[in-house]
Amino acid sequence: MVKGYFNGTAWHNGIVQTLFSSGMLIAAMIIGLTGGLQRQFLMIALSMGLLGLCSFxxxxxxxxxxxxxxxxxxxxxTTSMGFNIPFTAYIQRTVPSENLGKVISLVTSIMSFAAPVGMFIAGPVSELLGVSNWMILAGILMVFVSLSCYLLTREFDIPLIKESAACGENK
Known part of the structure; x- marks a missing residue:
């Protein structure tokens, strides 16, 4: 997008990469300090939706x-941390400790595999449609996926504060 659409140079690409990484770092610090939203599935869905909206x-x-x-x-x-942090925390909270390493390894492997598969799809499609049209299409798909994810998970989205208080009452 930087070179083909905006006619940018390596310098422009460096700015884009730095801004993306800076967004990740700042969002991780904010979520680390505040705990993020108390409803983790809502936070994941909002992050995916915002990513899709920015792409669109x-x-x-x-x-x-x-x-x-x-x-x-x-x-x-910033949206990547809004997805990754609550997703990882959910896995850590729900998977038994004896299986946690295996599950995180499997999830990491699947996510790592998704990147080249996504590039394998995005490359030819963006060549066919144009990069800007691919961004629009990808944005629409991400917003649709985020809405679907939230609708399918909202019944399990228990606020973390209530869950912590309920755990204290059971002791």
Missing amino acids: ISGFLPATWFWVFCIAVFIMG
């Missing part, structure tokens, strides 16, 4: 709006 908006940007794209990329970076 990025697909409509004129080629001269590189700096607006940079803001969208920064927000995209």
Whole structure:
């Protein structure tokens, strides 16, 4: 997108990569300090939806709006932590400790495998449709997935504060 659509250089690509990583770091610090939203599945769904929305908006940007794209990329970076942190915490909280290493290893392997598969799909599709149209399509799909995920998981989305208080009452 940086080179093909915005006619950027390696310097521009470096800015985009730095902003994405900075967004991840800042979001991780904020979630670490505040605990994030008390409803983890809501936080995951909102993060995926915001990622999709940023992708969707990025697909409509004129080629001269590189700096607006940079803001969208920064927000995209923050959303990855809004998904990963509560998802990992959920796994740690629900999987028995004797199986935790195996489950985290399996989840990490699946997520690592998803990246090249996604690139295998995104590369030819974006060549066929154009990068900006791919961003729009990917954004729509991500918003749809985030809504579906929340609708399918909301009954299990118990606020963490209530859950902690309930655990204290059972002791």
